[in-house]
Amino acid sequence: MRTGINRQLRLTSRPVGDIKESDFEYREEPIPSPQEGEILVRTIYLSLDPTNRIWMSDMEQYMPPVEIGEVMRGAIIGVVEESKNQNFKQGDLVSGLLGWQDYAIAEGNSGFSLMRLPAPLPCPLTTFVGPLGFTGCTAYFGLLDIGQPKVGETVVVSAAAGAVGSIVGQIAKIKGCRVVGITGSDEKCRWLVEELGFDAAINYKTVDLESAIAQACPDGIDVYFDNVGGSILDAVLTKINLHARIPLCGLISAYNATEPVPGPYNYSHLLMKRVRVQGFIILDYIPRWSEAISDLGQWLNQGKIKYALEVVEGLGNAPKAILKLFNGNKKGKLVVKVSEEPS
Ligand SMILES: NC(=O)c1ccc[n+]([C@@H]2O[C@H](COP(=O)([O-])OP(=O)(O)OC[C@H]3O[C@@H](n4cnc5c(N)ncnc54)[C@H](OP(=O)(O)O)[C@@H]3O)[C@@H](O)[C@H]2O)c1
Numbered sequence: 001m002r003t004g005i006n007r008q009l010r011l012t013s014r015p016v017g018d019i020k021e022s023d024f025e026y027r028e029e030p031i032p033s034p035q036e037g038e039i040l041v042r043t044i045y046l047s048l049d050p051t052n053r054i055w056m057s058d059m060e061q062y063m064p065p066v067e068i069g070e071v072m073r074g075a076i077i078g079v080v081e082e083s084k085n086q087n088f089k090q091g092d093l094v095s096g097l098l099g100w101q102d103y104a105i106a107e108g109n110s111g112f113s114l115m116r117l118p119a120p121l122p123c124p125l126t127t128f129v130g131p132l133g134f135t136g137c138t139a140y141f142g143l144l145d146i147g148q149p150k151v152g153e154t155v156v157v158s159a160a161a162g163a164v165g166s167i168v169g170q171i172a173k174i175k176g177c178r179v180v181g182i183t184g185s186d187e188k189c190r191w192l193v194e195e196l197g198f199d200a201a202i203n204y205k206t207v208d209l210e211s212a213i214a215q216a217c218p219d220g221i222d223v224y225f226d227n228v229g230g231s232i233l234d235a236v237l238t239k240i241n242l243h244a245r246i247p248l249c250g251l252i253s254a255y256n257a258t259e260p261v262p263g264p265y266n267y268s269h270l271l272m273k274r275v276r277v278q279g280f281i282i283l284d285y286i287p288r289w290s291e292a293i294s295d296l297g298q299w300l301n302q303g304k305i306k307y308a309l310e311v312v313e314g315l316g317n318a319p320k321a322i323l324k325l326f327n328g329n330k331k332g333k334l335v336v337k338v339s340e341e342p343s
Helices: 051-056 125-129 134-147 163-174 186-195 209-216 230-237 268-272 282-301 315-321
Strands: 005-011 024-030 038-047 075-083 093-097 103-107 114-116 154-158 178-183 200-203 221-225 240-248 276-279 309-313 333-337
Touching: 005 315, 024 315, 038 093, 038 125, 038 315, 075 103, 075 125, 093 125, 125 309, 125 333, 134 163, 134 221, 134 240, 134 282, 154 163, 154 230, 163 178, 163 221, 163 282, 178 186, 178 209, 186 200, 200 209, 209 230, 221 230, 309 315, 315 333
Parallel strands: 154 178, 154 221, 178 200, 221 240, 240 276, 309 333
Antiparallel strands: 005 024, 038 075, 038 103, 038 333, 075 093, 093 114
């Protein structure tokens, strides 16, 4: 039996509109002990993701919502502190859906909710919350499996300077496409073009979006990787090409909505241009994970993919930090450092 405190953040109310810090409750509990078949995991990094907002709501969704009073669900990277499961040993590094807390008990056979990271690590541990984690795989399968970009085509991605979007654009460049990113600040636009090699970037907050898209996409749009929905989707549809593909990855512009969101208004373009729109959830691709990791790992090593990581210190800052996903006040992947990496 370990002594010590397990700090936790529990969901205390379902947000109305923007997430509020008061939607979470801070609790201290004893560190739990694993039973036969279980392991005790110490959280090192907690990933903050737009889908946290979905899980906090009781809208129709792809897995059960977090119940009021439950520890907030979250993707983490951690280290096995104690194992009563023959498949894991103390010191193993793992990733999984374990929650906003210092320590969690995991069943060693819980599939996607717990994966062992390679040992020795081929790259920094934080890479596994970014390009080699859920967000990198989302970019990879969404773009390549659903978007099916071809050399010379034009790919547009929204929330382009974010965790998923920044990787989407770089994969599309690797595949020989013209790549245009849409994001919410001039500084992020510069980063996309000057550092990540996008062909053009549009600050959707300061321009007339339809004309900016027309200018940046003179040959129209063949693949639109949609992270956002709403008015950006409508503007993109005005320039969509015949037989274009739209991987529908996320709808962040609507996650905080308090009323049903109307649109898209330019829906008819999907018919006239015979466009294929396909929603996808990355969890469905778990059986093919190694394909993505192998390619993404190689591109990272070759310097063909770069990534930015914003690290917020301390579990207690997670409820405030998550707002950055919605006000855009960050670049690349957002994570909370909960405890130290093993030396
Ligand atoms: N389908 C799946 O399995 C799957 C998996 C992972 C993520 N996703 C989805 O992919 C999208 C991106 O996720 P991520 O983890 O990479 O997050 P992210 O892009 O790192 O962060 C979210 C970004 O969205 C932008 N944004 C926020 N509100 C917006 C609005 N109203 N209109 C336009 N842009 C807005 C902000 O950047 P700006 O400065 O550009 O506004 C913000 O930085 C989300 O919709 C998420 O739900 C889906």
